[in-house]
Amino acid sequence: MTSNSRPNWTVLNPPLRGAQSKKMLLQLAKDLTGASKLRTPEEKSERFEQIRQAFISAVEKSRYQEATALLAAGLVIADIAIQGWSLRVKKGNLEVHPPSASTEGHAQEKERIRQQELVKRNSQLKQPSVVRFLKSMEQVRLHEGRFVSIFTVMRDGRDLARSLEDARGVTSADRHAALARAIDPYLEFIPSGSATCQQTGLRLMDIWRYFRHTWSNQYMSVPGRSMQFLVRDRAAPNHPVMGICALSSPIMQIRERDDWIGWNPDVFLERVKTAPTAKLARWLKRSLDESIRQIYVADLVEDAVLTGREIAFPNEEVIASLEKEGEKRRRMHHRFVQRRDHKSRKSVGDVDGDAHWQERARTHLFRSKRALTLAALLRARLRVRAAFGRKASRETLKRLAASKDGQDAIRAVLRKAKADRVGISMADISVCGAVQPYNAILGGKLVAMLATSPEVVGEYRRRYKNAESEIASSMAGRPIVRSPHLVLLGTTSLYGIGSSQYNRIRIPCEKLEGEAGTEIRYLELGHSESFGTSQYSEETIDALTSYVQQVEGGVRVNSIFGEGVSPKLRKVRQGLDLLNLPSSLLLQHHRRRIVYGIPLINNLSDYLIGADSSPHYLYPLRSGSVASDGIADWWRERWLIKRIESDDVLAEVRRHALVQPMRHGARVSIPGVVDQEPLFQRA
Numbered sequence: 001m002t003s004n005s006r007p008n009w010t011v012l013n014p015p016l017r018g019a020q021s022k023k024m025l026l027q028l029a030k031d032l033t034g035a036s037k038l039r040t041p042e043e044k045s046e047r048f049e050q051i052r053q054a055f056i057s058a059v060e061k062s063r064y065q066e067a068t069a070l071l072a073a074g075l076v077i078a079d080i081a082i083q084g085w086s087l088r089v090k091k092g093n094l095e096v097h098p099p100s101a102s103t104e105g106h107a108q109e110k111e112r113i114r115q116q117e118l119v120k121r122n123s124q125l126k127q128p129s130v131v132r133f134l135k136s137m138e139q140v141r142l143h144e145g146r147f148v149s150i151f152t153v154m155r156d157g158r159d160l161a162r163s164l165e166d167a168r169g170v171t172s173a174d175r176h177a178a179l180a181r182a183i184d185p186y187l188e189f190i191p192s193g194s195a196t197c198q199q200t201g202l203r204l205m206d207i208w209r210y211f212r213h214t215w216s217n218q219y220m221s222v223p224g225r226s227m228q229f230l231v232r233d234r235a236a237p238n239h240p241v242m243g244i245c246a247l248s249s250p251i252m253q254i255r256e257r258d259d260w261i262g263w264n265p266d267v268f269l270e271r272v273k274t275a276p277t278a279k280l281a282r283w284l285k286r287s288l289d290e291s292i293r294q295i296y297v298a299d300l301v302e303d304a305v306l307t308g309r310e311i312a313f314p315n316e317e318v319i320a321s322l323e324k325e326g327e328k329r330r331r332m333h334h335r336f337v338q339r340r341d342h343k344s345r346k347s348v349g350d351v352d353g354d355a356h357w358q359e360r361a362r363t364h365l366f367r368s369k370r371a372l373t374l375a376a377l378l379r380a381r382l383r384v385r386a387a388f389g390r391k392a393s394r395e396t397l398k399r400l401a402a403s404k405d406g407q408d409a410i411r412a413v414l415r416k417a418k419a420d421r422v423g424i425s426m427a428d429i430s431v432c433g434a435v436q437p438y439n440a441i442l443g444g445k446l447v448a449m450l451a452t453s454p455e456v457v458g459e460y461r462r463r464y465k466n467a468e469s470e471i472a473s474s475m476a477g478r479p480i481v482r483s484p485h486l487v488l489l490g491t492t493s494l495y496g497i498g499s500s501q502y503n504r505i506r507i508p509c510e511k512l513e514g515e516a517g518t519e520i521r522y523l524e525l526g527h528s529e530s531f532g533t534s535q536y537s538e539e540t541i542d543a544l545t546s547y548v549q550q551v552e553g554g555v556r557v558n559s560i561f562g563e564g565v566s567p568k569l570r571k572v573r574q575g576l577d578l579l580n581l582p583s584s585l586l587l588q589h590h591r592r593r594i595v596y597g598i599p600l601i602n603n604l605s606d607y608l609i610g611a612d613s614s615p616h617y618l619y620p621l622r623s624g625s626v627a628s629d630g631i632a633d634w635w636r637e638r639w640l641i642k643r644i645e646s647d648d649v650l651a652e653v654r655r656h657a658l659v660q661p662m663r664h665g666a667r668v669s670i671p672g673v674v675d676q677e678p679l680f681q682r683a
Contacts, residue, residue, distance in 0.1 A: 009095045009097050015069060015580055035048050045671070083099065153207060165650060188232050208246075228244070262605040276395075445501055467484070511627075520619075526595055531589070
């Protein structure tokens with residue numbers, strides 16, 4: 001068992017019976033402890049990687065019966081050591097201590113977290129496939145009669161500094177126009193992986209990916225929907241890239257965000273108890289009826305699990321039957337599932353829509369989900385009917401909320417309402433930042449502000465207006481297309497102690513042809529739990545998964561869309577638990593982050609539960625690119641005009657010159673590579 005031998009130190013005791021296996025694990029810990037004492041982050045990173053690879057090689061060459069457990073445990077220990085955990089061997093036991101936040105100030109704490117991120121990022125940049133990609137982007141090629149490369153879409157800092165100095169030198173009345181001539185941002189969306197840049201012929205997605213590799217954390221693809229775009233500067237030749245941004249499917253569960261929206265069941269129940277309304281009562285009954293209608297039941301009726309009348313007039317017996325069926329099918333899914341059985345069709349025209357989704361609905365996974373969801377909703381229908389009778393009113397809603405069974409019914413409807421909205425009406429800003437030399441002049445704030453533009457909302461709607469919902473369609477046995485009204489953006493800071501990029505962002509809506517006196521703001525909602533899997537490499541997760549599948553009784557966790565929240569988290573947790581390692585401790589990455597919410601409508605709570613059918617935007621969506629120009633204009637007025645008064649800022653901008661040897665800050669530097677100079681000719 002795991003126990004605390006003394007305050008703040010935890011003993012790790014994985015199930016290794018062989019003396020040689022235990023010896024190898026303890027030696028790994030000693031080697032990692034020695035590496036942690038090296039002077040520079042670069043030295044530490046290189047030594048950590050050497051130790052890690054030597055351990056993997058030694059385990060693979062061994063013929064230990066418990067090699068799978070040894071490899072998984074060793075990689076977990078290596079990953080947490082790389083992330084700054086302290087290790088020590090005492091009396092033959094391995095003990096660990098989580099990293100502590102720096103007590104020396106915000107700058108030191110940010111640097112601590114940055115160094116943790118750089119370990120995995122630098123390891124990624126050394127991968128042969130990534131090195132080949134970076135070199136290919138820097139390689140000079142011929143496009144429309146001139147030589148180009150990724151450097152063609154970088155702005156020379158000397159040119160930008162001169163333009164800003166010229167603007168600073170004009171009278172105050174003319175300065176704004178001069179700044180608009182120096183920097184003129186616009187959005188370029190990446191509609192597909194094959195779309196190319198007019199100025200260079202390079203794929204837009206490759207340009208986006210190249211600059212993403214300049215971030216201090218590693219580049220990872222995200223599941224679900226993803227919409228990338230570039231912010232470019234038409235004021236300079238070749239329209240250099242100012243920054244990059246991506247909107248992605250939101251994280252399903254964020255306590256701080258859900259509390260603020262009103263999705264937290266306790267928060268919502270308090271609202272119902274203290275301020276019940278007929279509108280909420282009608283919403284509850286309407287949402288419940290519609291949710292039940294959207295569940296495919298033909299096979300359940302065919303197999304006599306329930307009848308049509310029992311759906312309309314449920315009882316506890318049929319609810320119990322559905323729950324039993326759901327659990328049975330869940331076990332069958334874990335036992336027999338094949339990933340190929342759950343692949344989405346390539347296009348809408350591949351097969352008949354209803355036939356495809358009915359086939360998906362009848363899989364063990366979705367039959368289980370349908371049975372369990374229907375059981376919960378029918379139980380809610382039973383409670384609502386008892387409280388409401390023939391009328392949904394303020395009084396009947398108050399009566400429903402007064403009992404525990406009634407509260408459970410309200411929770412069930414709220415849970416379904418959230419599931420219907422979270423994937424289509426919300427998006428996370430998963431990537432957002434400026435590219436040098438624009439960082440020094442607060443280009444990151446500009447990118448963050450442009451992410452809220454009506455132009456982005458419009459592009460999101462165009463891109464997903466015909467998209468069939470994977471989960472909802474598989475539950476309904478027919479295509480379900482929901483209106484993609486993007487009404488809320490969310491994001492988190494990389495650091496938990498403040499974000500210079502997001503703080504104090506306020507955009508007056510009149511700048512976007514919206515109502516005077518209203519604003520678009522990045523609202524701080526609180527700090528997220530320092531909990532997740534980001535500290536573990538894919539190699540470690542694979543090793544944990546292999547161990548789980550080897551252990552008798554290990555439940556198979558599949559990376560299949562629809563299985564549940566975060567298959568990766570479930571894989572890691574289960575692997576840690578079976579290794580007798582404290583998952584509650586080792587899933588803490590000790591990097592709290594600030595949670596931000598950016599509402600784009602003024603009826604957010606009611607729209608996101610479905611009580612309001614239409615969103616009321618803070619600005620007219622028709623304004624599109626004109627509104628983006630208005631945001632850029634406000635950024636120049638609010639931030640840039642003050643920033644250029646600093647000689648130090650302009651000196652930092654000037655430093656990023658497109659000259660040999662190439663030291664421009666927008667260039668990706670490959671760790672450990674000395675001779676990285678490309679053949680370069682400025683276009």
